[in-house]
Amino acid sequence: MTPQTPLDQAAALLRSARYAVALTGAGISTPSGIPDFRSPNSGLWSQHDPFEVASMVGFRYNPRSFFDWIRPLARRMLEAQPNPAHIALARLEALGIIRSVITQNIDMLHTRAGSRQVYEVHGHMRLATCVECFAEVETESFIWRFIEEGDIPRCAGCGGVLKPNVILFGEALPIRVLRAAQREARICDVMLIAGSSLEVAPVSDLPIIAKAHGAQLIVVNYDETFVDDDAAVVIHDDVATVLPRLVEALEGDG
Numbered sequence: 001m002t003p004q005t006p007l008d009q010a011a012a013l014l015r016s017a018r019y020a021v022a023l024t025g026a027g028i029s030t031p032s033g034i035p036d037f038r039s040p041n042s043g044l045w046s047q048h049d050p051f052e053v054a055s056m057v058g059f060r061y062n063p064r065s066f067f068d069w070i071r072p073l074a075r076r077m078l079e080a081q082p083n084p085a086h087i088a089l090a091r092l093e094a095l096g097i098i099r100s101v102i103t104q105n106i107d108m109l110h111t112r113a114g115s116r117q118v119y120e121v122h123g124h125m126r127l128a129t130c131v132e133c134f135a136e137v138e139t140e141s142f143i144w145r146f147i148e149e150g151d152i153p154r155c156a157g158c159g160g161v162l163k164p165n166v167i168l169f170g171e172a173l174p175i176r177v178l179r180a181a182q183r184e185a186r187i188c189d190v191m192l193i194a195g196s197s198l199e200v201a202p203v204s205d206l207p208i209i210a211k212a213h214g215a216q217l218i219v220v221n222y223d224e225t226f227v228d229d230d231a232a233v234v235i236h237d238d239v240a241t242v243l244p245r246l247v248e249a250l251e252g253d254g
Contacts, residue, residue, distance in 0.1 A: 007242065010192075010218045010233045011249040014097050017190040022089050023206055024103045024110070025196025027221055031083040031240040034076055034107055055169035060131075063161050067152050070164070075147045077106070077125060082113035085194065088243035090114035097250060099188075102181045104196060104203050106166045119181045121173055121203055123166040128153065132160025139164060178202065185209040192218045195239045198225045 004012070014020055026036035052058050053069035082090075090113045092098045100117040101110050106125055110118045125143070129136050135157055142153045142162070153162040167173055181203075185191065191210040198204040207217055207227045217231040220242050228234045235242055 006233050006235045007245055007249065010220075010235065011246055013190050013216050013218060013232060014092070014192070014246070015250060017097070017188075019188050020092075020098045020190040020192060021184045021188040021210075022092070022098050022101045022192045022194055023196060023203070024089070024101060024105065024194045025198070025203075026105060027195025027197070028085045028103075028239050029080070029083075029105055029107050029109055029195070031085065031238070032080040032107075032109060034073075034080055034105075034109075056171040059163060059168055063152055063163075066168075067146070067150070071147060071150060074125065074143065077108070078143065078147070080107060080109060082109045083240045085239040085243045086110055086113035086115070088247045089194070091247050092250070093117065095247075095250065098192065100184050102184060102203075102206065104200065119177050119184065121167075121177050121181050123164075123174065125164050125166065127165045128162040129165060130155035130158060130160040131163050133158040136165075137162060173202065181206060182209060185215075186213050188213075188215050190216050190218065192220070193225070193227070193231075194220045194243060196221060196225070197223060198227060 030036055053065045059066045086109050089098065089101055089110065093115055100119060101115050102119045102121060103110055104122050106120065106123055108124055108126065125139055127136055128139050133155060135155055146153050154160065155162055185206040186209055188210055191207055193207060198207065211217060211230055217227055218233045219225055219228055219231045220235045220237065220239050222236060222238065
């Protein structure tokens, strides 16, 4: 009898799952050309001080630093296309194998790939909120003008700065989304962790919650994570290669 490969083991867990969910991080979007945050040479924090350009305190005192930092990143995100990993997760949802995607990413590539139940715990770029009157506007009304010209976007009503609805350091996560993600972690019996280093709380707590409630963990990530020793399956490889192969294995069941 041929020994099962880690891919076979992951497929078997998902095949028998009652309620599987996916948890994704920056590593799932790097194949789409969006840099992660912590890689030594290419990560965003290797070139910028996050507490200067991406903290709520920094934004209040000097929004220009934030907008100068996010401008090239915003262009990359809007020009990026979902890669095979995003598409594979959307396909797993369509097959009824995974029920939701919890993501740390703000790039909206999961929804563009076709995933329907997506919990964006670190926010997204679809909307922006005025820091003065709290009016909420769709970013499509100004985002390309900002990318091309660099002017700080301002509220049409009061002139206040429009902050994209992404979560900065020192800012609370959207409570309804976080609670929904925690609920998914509690009720799932399999959690597929894809492209996340699990270094940022409270998202890094979700696999712990899942494990404590009896879930099996599958980790697909280039680098080691702190849950590797507790995971049922660990695959240190490219998510854009592994996840499509996982879909092929599960589609072959039909």
